[in-house]
Amino acid sequence: MKTYRIAILGCRGRGTAAARAYHAHPRTEIVGLCDLIHERYNALGKELNVSARFTDLDEMIRQTSPDIVAIPTATELHYDLCMRVLEHGVHIEVEKPMCVDLVEADAVIAKAEDKGVQVAVHHQGRVGAAMQAIANAYNAGKIGNLRYIYGSGKGYYGGYGLMNIGTHMLNNMLHFGRSCKSVVAHLTTGGKPITPEDVVPSPSGMGTIAGEYITATMQFEDNVTGTLLQHRFGKMDTNAYTMELFGTEGRLFWKLGGAYYLPTPHYLPDGNNDKWESLALIYPDHYNPKSSADEMDYWFVEDYVNALDEGRPHVCSGDEGRHVIEMMMGIFESAAYGKRVDLPQTDRTHPLLRWREESGLPSPAEMPRGYGEWLNLEKKRIS
Template sequence: MNEALKVAVVGTGGWGAQHARILSRRHDVELVGIVGRDPGRTAARAAEFATTPFTDIDTMLDQARPDLVTVCLPNEVHFGPTLHLLQRGVPLLVEKPLVFDLEEADALLAEAERRGVFFAINLNHRYAEPVQRAKAAIDAGELGDIVFATWRFGGEPNFGTSPHANLIETQVHGLDMLEHLCGPISSVAAQMTDMTRPGTYTTLAVALRFASGAVGSLVGSYDSSYAYPDTQVIEVNGTEGRLIIEDTVKRLTLSVAGDEMRRVWEAGYFNDEARTFEYTFDRHMDAVLAALRAGQQPPVHAREGRRALELAMGIIRSFEEGVRIAV
């Protein structure tokens, strides 16, 4: 049996607790530390998961010597700590969004390339059971040629300092998912509104064109609620069929053109794992650790975070200039 991998978590927020939960429960991992800025909060989190608290990244690296570090910090402060960890040559799994600035994204990727560092990003929607089944159906040609695709997602806001937080830190999942299922997006045309919070664009609608010739749309909102039914919906429509994914993990429906019968997947009575959104991250972690052990590239490389940011910047430019932007 392979020796347990030593893994540390940087960040003590709510989603950081999911990092610690996953790692602390694995038999092939030793959770060797949690790093936070607040000593009391960090000590409490470390005690909860029976590991060591640190308030300094370098101290943690020197004492714990982790094989992998996961980074879950406030969305707009990713750059400095991530760059520092890359400069120390540590394999990383970082939360989305990668950063809010393309030059910073390029600097991180260049540092990782220069040092040959494993550099993954947690775009965990890809690991939902309906998404994986949808991807398999598309790849098998069940939908024929894709003609259009839609993404709609939104709920309560997570305001930061960026006027485009909804787009860059939340709809990153949609931008990544549409390309994951339908191939590269070639151009975008956007509308946004700040009617509920002047200066902050809480809702946006984007018309998309894919390199394949297909078209699509993305609607993302902080003016909605996660309590509403159909908080998140994906539709992909092809020449031979259609699929719909509801609430990421809830249900996949596959239809054949001209046939009123449908095939539906949803988690069965004993399959709680597949219906739990947080467990999509457990599945991604399985793939991350397997790739790291095998000396392979990450299953979702950080460059995918850079690509989503590039698309977001094109969307911002489209809105500001009132034109379609090639990406």
């Protein structure tokens, strides 16, 4: 069985998490680390005993001949770095969200197709132990036919929450809804429907956003609808980051590290309720929970290995990552123009920038990158 050669481009938080998973997996070997900052690749290199360390990504790829290059860097760099790495004809995985708009995502997919390689997007929740348990129960028919999917963020400012956390949740929903045909969304800022003045740069370099509160409805396949809430809470609440599947015969509930099943479609307050049951989480046989690798990142690696072995796309493929961006851009467009947006959209430019330009406003002014500072400034603007 082939051992896949992995190079890590970016050695901070997410690069460290990815590297630990590739290091722990028996079928992958880290052959190179790259960062612009020596301390970062040295710390990771020391931890994982990788001596091939670089500041230049092209040099790393030329010298180490990887099969896969992981690109866990800030979102605004994804497009440029993906294009540069793909030029070498290697498979990639890139952190979420894949890119900041559809023009970029289309170009990355086209480049990968041209080079005959794969793109995977690091939506690890889609393949993690809790989702494996939910998917197993769902495939076993435990909730009958799916009617409706509900998902929520954890309380970030809506537009930022959509790009940052909604990207995971929409990808989770796609597991069951398969593809999204259209979206309808309502976005408010300061309690009023958004206006072109409410189009602002995202914190953390995630492109252009709008909406303090986002309420979106997606039309999936087979008459299934989904609702996504990305509402700003006064205080962040990770427990709100959940997904629920409503079926004709029961319900399934996903949260980070937990999977639950309710054997009735409705929870009625008549004292005759069944209780939510905890489902056993599912891990790869060779996963060692004592290793430093997070189980979701490990599952992500496991699926990449299996995908390449089998010649199929990763479950979190570039196509899925791009479809998630179609949904997110569709949500912005629906609220801006007050209409249903059918997917895939033909105009691939960022709908909020288009909307603002059409209204005669210049590009949004720069804002701080850090979320805390960004939010303070935005709260002042709204009030």
